[in-house]
Amino acid sequence: MPDADLERLLARAIAELPDAPAPDTLLPRVLAAVDARRQRPWYAQPWSTWPPLHQACVVTACLLLLVAATTFAMPVLLARVSSDIAATSVGPIAAMVDAARAASRVISTVTTLAATIAALWRALCGPLVVYASVVLLLLGASLGALGTGLHHLAYRRVYS
């Protein structure tokens, strides 16, 4: 049967399917979950259900915090951090930077080497592995057959 006919047949059969009735337990479960949600304090409920006044208060508080942080706290913090860096950069930080640079060079060399080996393997060795395996298997099988033949011949001569 062509797929279009099959699709029509199936669509008709499926269209006649009634919805499976929900189990009797679904409604009580939903109502219990809704009740449990109603029992929660307003701040533990989803943001969209908060009273509009509370939503407005929180938005205003967040904006005020943001403005205060960018106006007052950030310059002080930046000044503090830059002075700390200036005070300590000669000793331990400089040593850490040097160690990080050395580690980065080692990692870069290892990565390049691994990529080169992988590329060489893919280009040269990879395709040959299958052929080499087949040749080795054939060689092994023929040697085995030869050995078995010789063995039989030798035994025949010994016992005859």
Next chain:
Amino acid sequence: MSDSGRFEAFVRTHQDMVYATALRLLANPAEAEDVAQAVFLKAFEQFDQLSASDSAAGWLKTVTRHACLNHLSRYRRRWRFFSELVSHNDDDVLEAIPADVSIGDQFERAEEHERLARAIRALPEHQRVPLVLFHFEELSYQEIATALRVSVAKVKTDIHRARLSLKRYLSASHA
């Protein structure tokens, strides 16, 4: 009528549709019930707008579909793995479903529906989900491919295989 009463009536009206949609996609009654509960809780959060809207059923259906696909995507990796693993013997998947003997003419049609529904539920997930999205949710191949994050070709193949399995099953049950 109180808010609780209105919401209860709302759930009563739509619970079969929500549950059936979830059951078709998930093929697991317990998981379908969990998803249906989550959908109604989401509906409760927006009940003020939903109760006044004509498109509440459509909203519920879309949210249910998304919830089911999210639920399935948790097992997506396993789903893809098994999709590749069982692709060679998908055609035999419905042979394991026993053909029930009809207990009377008056129940024959209902029984046939039940058997088709069971046959759809018995399809492997990678066939059932696109089939349900195509035939029940009326999504296009492209929309299904986007929703499931697979290629359109895979969607078409899976739906075709699902139809063949169902066709064999329906032919067997009519014979």
